[in-house]
Amino acid sequence: MELVEHDDLDVLIRVLLDQGYTVVGPTVRDSAIVLAELTGADQLPSGWGVATDAGSYRLVARDDSAAFAHSAGPQSWKSFIHPAHERITTSDWDESGMVFRAAAEPRPRYAFLGVRPCDLAAMGVLDGVLARCAYPDPGYTARRDGVFVVAVNCTEPAATCFCVSMGGGPRAQGGYDLVMTERVDDTGHRYVVEAGSEAGRRVLDSVPHRTADAADVEAADADLTAAAERMGRDVGRAMPEIDLRQLLADNRESPLWDEVASRCLSCANCTMVCPTCFCTTTEDVTDLTGDHAERWRRWDSCFNADFSYLHGGAVRTSTASRYRQWISHKLSTWHDQFGTSGCVGCGRCVTWCPVGIDITEEAAKLAGSHD
Structure with missing residues (x-):
């Protein structure tokens, strides 16, 4: 396990940008935490959390500077790898008749920063539907292949979260290049980081880091255990013996x-x-x-x-x-x-x-x- 200071997230973003990635992550916009293109860590929703309930969502100011202490917002990463609106073909009349062409839309090379474990699991589900199938969707696979994923373990579940009962969190189970657990206390703002791929290790090597001490690793594990115990909902709580x-x-x-x-x-x-x-x-x-x-x-x-x-x-x-x-x-x-x-x-x-x-x-x- 490695330790990265919050101030060095800017370095991480610059490294990804220099490698040709379009970096997408959470930011505050229109009274919600949404996903958008990022160019610096100052665009992250530091100091903001959310309060949710059935039919209810609002931003709330936190008493610390945590950047990822919020639950899932109105968007998911599906918006980028399986977009809501996509041109498939074009056709035009010329002297020979109607000519059909496949749409050649530019597709960014994405780096996703701040993917929550539930959304990471969702990307795996979509992969099974649209990529690991008899007839893979070419638009989906073109966007999905090569996505660099920086996951963030969830230490702040919302009142509407129930990822534990569905196996979606709060700890990322794989499918990431880097995974971070955010820590904010009297000693500073930092992330316990682990590489999940060779590409992730190469990027981490380009970012200032040091070996995480046992206390930080244990505290991060304790935060995740506590998060799992305070899920707002549980689809199996009222029916533990039901299939x-x-x-x-x-x-x-x-x-x-x-x-x-x-x-x-x-x-x-x-x-x-x-x-x-x-x-x-x-x-x-x-x-x-x-x-x-x-x-x-x-x-x-x-x-x-x-x-x-x-x-x-x-x-x-x-x-x-x-x-x-x-x-x-x-x-x-x-x-x-x-x-x-x-x-x-x-x-x-x-x-x-x-x-x-x-x-x-x-x-x-x-x-x-x-x-």
């Missing part, structure tokens, strides 16, 4: 679907902020002359009424059926398709639901009705 996959499979006709539908707006907020939802649709647009056309791919959601449209009409016409589809896929049938859960416990769907629907509470209600 969640089977529970959802056995409750397709539960009256609870109509109850949650009476509150759900079908607004799709939960799927838009989810770091693992991947569904898309395509749109064709033309200019006013009709000589130029483009095909675009954009995010879609199973909460949209026409998402399940087949010839003759939509399959899931009710809000109840659409909510059932979402939670059943996320927590149950995703295992059958991709060999893992589709949920990492980041809590975004709880925080950003306008009416405060809580996936952990809905699962617990199903478990109670099942008994």
Whole structure:
């Protein structure tokens, strides 16, 4: 384990920029902690945390200078490796007829700074869906390959977090080039750092660091243990003996679907902020002359009424059926398709639901009705 002083994060960012990376990390904007391009450590949200609850999110000032002591914000890293809007093809008329071309969009070489363990797990889930599959998505793999990941272990879970019960944190389990645990106390502001790849080791060698002493390593481990014990929510707390996959499979006709539908707006907020939802649709647009056309791919959601449209009409016409589809896929049938859960416990769907629907509470209600 190594130790890097907070003041040397600027060096880390400069090293990554000098190697041709576009550095993306958390920053404060529009009363939220969002992900954006960074050029210096002064753009990090130092001294800011967040307070969350079901349907509630707000910035709060901290009494220290911690830069990563905040829970997941409204964006996830999915926005950069599986963007919300992407041009796929263009076509133009010329003397030979209509000519189609694959869109050749420039793709930055990303370095992600401050990836929380839940989001790191989510990137692994997306890899399984879009890269490690029979037909990898070329746009996704082009963006994902070569991403340099600096993860930050989570010592400040929010009231809506439940990553422990989903295996998503608070300690990063792999898939990073560097992982840091932030420490702020009377002796200073620093990070316990470990390299997870050769590329990470080379970057760390270019940043001032020293061997971490046992006290810092033990304190960092204690902080992570404490974080795991104070998760705001736990999808398994009310049903420790229940097989969640089977529970959802056995409750397709539960009256609870109509109850949650009476509150759900079908607004799709939960799927838009989810770091693992991947569904898309395509749109064709033309200019006013009709000589130029483009095909675009954009995010879609199973909460949209026409998402399940087949010839003759939509399959899931009710809000109840659409909510059932979402939670059943996320927590149950995703295992059958991709060999893992589709949920990492980041809590975004709880925080950003306008009416405060809580996936952990809905699962617990199903478990109670099942008994």
